[in-house]
Amino acid sequence: MSSTLTITPPARIALVTGAGSGIGKACALALLQAGWTVVFSGRRADTLVSAIAESGVAADRAWAATTDVTDADAVAGLFDQIRQRHGRLDLLFNNAGIFTAGVPIDELPVDAWRSAVDTNLTGAFLCTREAFRLMKAQDPRGGRIINNGSISAHTPRPNSVAYTATKHAMSGLTKSCALDGRAFDIAVGQIDIGNAATDMTTAMARGMAQADGSVRSEARMDVRHVADTVVHMASLPLSANVLFTTILATGMPFVGRG
Template structure:
């Protein structure tokens, strides 16, 4: 049975992706802070492994990875949008929180996955980072989120390069306007926002994960067809 760990698995894209992988017969490690939601998913699927942890806590994350064992894929998904506003309106504490989760948490998860994949037998695996259309075309008033997502692209490229010697592939999925709890806030502030079913994002992650070892989806963009991605702003 193939195995995947998913961060941010208690809601949104992470939760939907966990369900898709569990239905496909994968062993799925569920990482998030809300243990009750992970347990509820584990009650429905025998191959779901709840691993309550905060992605910004190195010790907690290390314990989760050690408990899970052999790892074929990491879906590095956990993140937050942070406050909306121009840069002069952003409190430094809010900036630091978004950096800590979106970059620090993603770094910690990638580091632990890379270490596991490098030392396991057979060696290798795949890391899929959740980027964003904001890594290319920002929304207005999104300086914290957009900065982190540009950094995720740099992380993806570096992991792709450094992982070659160990059979570790890394790709990035950039998702636009999937229907999640996070997007509900955007729809409230921006009526008429075009969206797509979150399962379209989840099945795209499954496609990337099921590529054979000699192939890699380096970057994939999946989005609501009519959202203003090209030339938005």
Template sequence: MSLSTPQVILITGASGGIGRACAIALSEAYPKCVLVLSGRRADALRETADACTGPTEIAVGDVSKDEDVASMFEMVTKKYGRLDVLFNNAGVDLLPSTPLEDADMATFRRALDINIMGAVLCTAAAIRLMRTHGGGRIVNNGSIASSAPRPNAAAYTVSKHAVLGLSRSTSLDGRKFGITCTQLDIGNAATDMISHAARGATQADGSVRPEPMMRVENVAKTLVFLAGLGADADVMRMEILAAGMPFIGRG
């Protein structure tokens, strides 16, 4: 199989965790590709950039804010004139283990703004740019929570179900522009956000049990594969999770 070579890839939430691991792997796989690293913390983005082997561009901003997304894509358009791959990876879990009836609704809305509207704003801007040069690929970090929620995780679950709807709509509406969209659902990759599951996570029956974890590099290898697919291939949805973790039959 002959893989294509992307020229410009934008990764949101690139300051650490899955975003950083994916940036490093992509820079090694496609050393001539420009990686645009987006996030809210300039110092952490620079650390990611320093760990990459190829050219990088830092775009500091909040993907839930229209003006920050507009500024980021204006920079990409002016400097590079194209975008081949967008990885909508930025996301938060602001209300872990919180029953819906006890949730602070301002915090709930903030989680939705980042997880949903961040992906919506970046996707809309990416489509506008990608359609000018024949298409591209969008990958959304959806989480396996888009299929099976954890207990007391309504905010995160609602947001990831919405991302699945965005992925499917983008895949459908992007056809006429040569734009594909993949929902990449990830479970128990060893990052700061989910590392607590290795010590113990609440199960559907109320018990707390340690869960298997996988190295985040497995996710990075998956994104490298998706980024390198030819324009004639579309992956609608993919799940990658720690072997043996409770998912099928989770509830």
């Protein structure tokens, strides 16, 4: 009687920033469901622990790493932990980000501008830099990085100069790193999201300022659709890459915005 040898594939390791709530939480949970081992990163330990508890997976498949992505030393420390625990990283989802108050540029405090740049852009740069270092050195070499862009990477909302500028810059970061990553089997892509239903977008249902000066309620979509798209992008072989993709609520005014 012959026996069949079952070979368990090695765990795929993912890091999701801003994983305690919203899009980051939804994507981290979806990656767990798809069989990934996931590092939940964010500023608040309580939300990270709560998100992991909600997943119901074994403790060795998910762990929380409290990290401020604007702090270069903290980011380096996070990647050191990943290297020590797992020896590699297969996916980085640069999701951490903040909105700024909707005010005209001449009323925007410099501190608010810097906060947006530090979190939305510099945070992604710092994590990508460390991911490149790890992915280039690990064996097998390579990995995937997905950046959370935005509809605002294409078209702004009124009075959103800081957020819009950082998201346009994110597209440049994606393109540059996709080019530079080729030689090292690192695939870099971006998902641009419009009106996913999370706590951060509840105001959209109540009414958002439009370019014509009106205020109108906007359609939103289930955040699960974003998570499914991220899981699909992550599941591709490194020989294929979704460089840019846009997923949005069908009824939102993006196409006719402006």
